[in-house]
Amino acid sequence: AQSVTQLGSHVSVSEGALVLLRCNYSSSVPPYLFWYVQYPNQGLQLLLKYTTGATLVKGINGFEAEFKKSETSFHLTKPSAHMSDAAEYFCAVSPYTGNQFYFGTGTSLTVIP
């Protein structure tokens, strides 16, 4: 079975500070892992994904995430928060490509000026 846990439903950071959004997964098979972002009144869009290969994955808008198998984690980071980063972020796991995705409950990121 696959599942995702996102720790912290709300995270606030100051503009220019480090962003860290936590995601832990459970998967009975090697997982594909994703981060999606949802801006207000919009659908979700893909930030980055891990399928195979390099465990440090870079995405759009300066975000990156590291797959740590030993910790079953896929935390999302950005060195310096920008006001435009304020959004809802969802971690997701898929047991194999093209099929069901299991989403976490989401983390709302607030950036304080």
Add this chain to the structure above:
Amino acid sequence: DVKVTQSSRYLVKRTGEKVFLECVQDMDHENMFWYRQDPGLGLRLIYFSYDVKMKEKGDIPEGYSVSREKKERFSLILESASTNQTSMYLCASSSFLDGEKLFFGSGTQLSVL
């Protein structure tokens, strides 16, 4: 540019009404999905489809049905709407060849009174 279009942004219906939510994608994608998004619960899969006239139940199919008569269109049907179906509904699609990336519509906020 890739596009998933949901017919209504906001919808208000009465208890017991039959409700149709429409989703159209212009990318010739094989896979289409319906999710509902609720605060604190994240995204939960209702139904998905890998091909025309084909459908599979997701995690919460009760009270819903779907129709996929054409490749580009995937309809979600609430046979008899109830207040606990008040939610944001998100449609998504993906390609069989690149199934790791979901493309989402902007969502339909359904209120059942």
